[in-house]
Amino acid sequence: MDALDRRIIAALRLNGRATYAELGRTVGLSASSVHERVGKLEAAGVITGYHAVVDPSTVGLGVTALVGIQPTDTAADDDVAEALGSLVEVESCYAVAGDEAFVVKVRVSTVDELERTLGRLRRIDGVARTRTTVVLSTRFEARPNNEGLDEPPEEGA
Amino acid sequence: MDALDRRIIAALRLNGRATYAELGRTVGLSASSVHERVGKLEAAGVITGYHAVVDPSTVGLGVTALVGIQPTDTAADDDVAEALGSLVEVESCYAVAGDEAFVVKVRVSTVDELERTLGRLRRIDGVARTRTTVVLSTRFEARPNNEGLDEPPEEGA
């Protein structure tokens, strides 16, 4: 992984549909070289996928909440995590330090639906209590933290 | 927005680099129709972008934390949010209900760097206190919640 790879990654984080030709122009490489590098980055597990991002409110998911999951004394973390994963409303799941086992991000259509989802969460075996933080607005999300890899390409060659 | 649009969106959430031809085969439409629909979805702000997802640990960002931001009495939320956004380590920022104004997700290389980042957060004007939850493992993240739009295409035509 060199500086060129990092520049390619940065560009693909900004625009996941950038063409190889376009990326090549950005970093100063031929399309086929970019193609090869990207293939290696994917194979190495550096790039794990490409996803369209959808405005949740436009698809009827206007309510977001962060929910801390307090486990019972006897809970098996992996089983709880799996059960959390089986709920489509649970978008992300982090195992955390502290007296909560997990923090999950939940996305639903209405507060009514949020209430129902919290019920489902509490009914999971191994879940003792939930602590819900309602999101009022998402200021920014999943922002690419491009560790200073945004210098323009060289020209002299 | 009809069922076809939702199917296209679902497919693009799974694979943001799917070609229009491929999407057309998936949903049973011509490439040009898909092209037109996707263009409209983008223009309507339903699809807000396409991003490559990178395994953070492979790019030296192995430490994740969720940080609650307690504001001072006189804090201006928008100013605080903007200041949070100026830190590259802050990947997401949610304004929340409760006695914390924001919850942010922070991604850094080491716990040392986390400590420095928390210092930067506390030094922001309008920030009274921070409450940090260290992420031990990410079980899943940014999972596409495809509201049951995954039926296969029809064949009889």
Add this chain to the structure above:
DNA sequence: AGTGAAATTTCGCGGTT
């Protein structure tokens, strides 16, 4: 890493229902 070439895709446009 680059070149070259064939297969594929993009994307605007006209025509159809």
Add this chain to the structure above:
DNA sequence: AACCGCGAAATTTCACT
């Protein structure tokens, strides 16, 4: 309105140097 086919330009994706 939405869909499709057409076709030129661009891109992808190889094998090869």
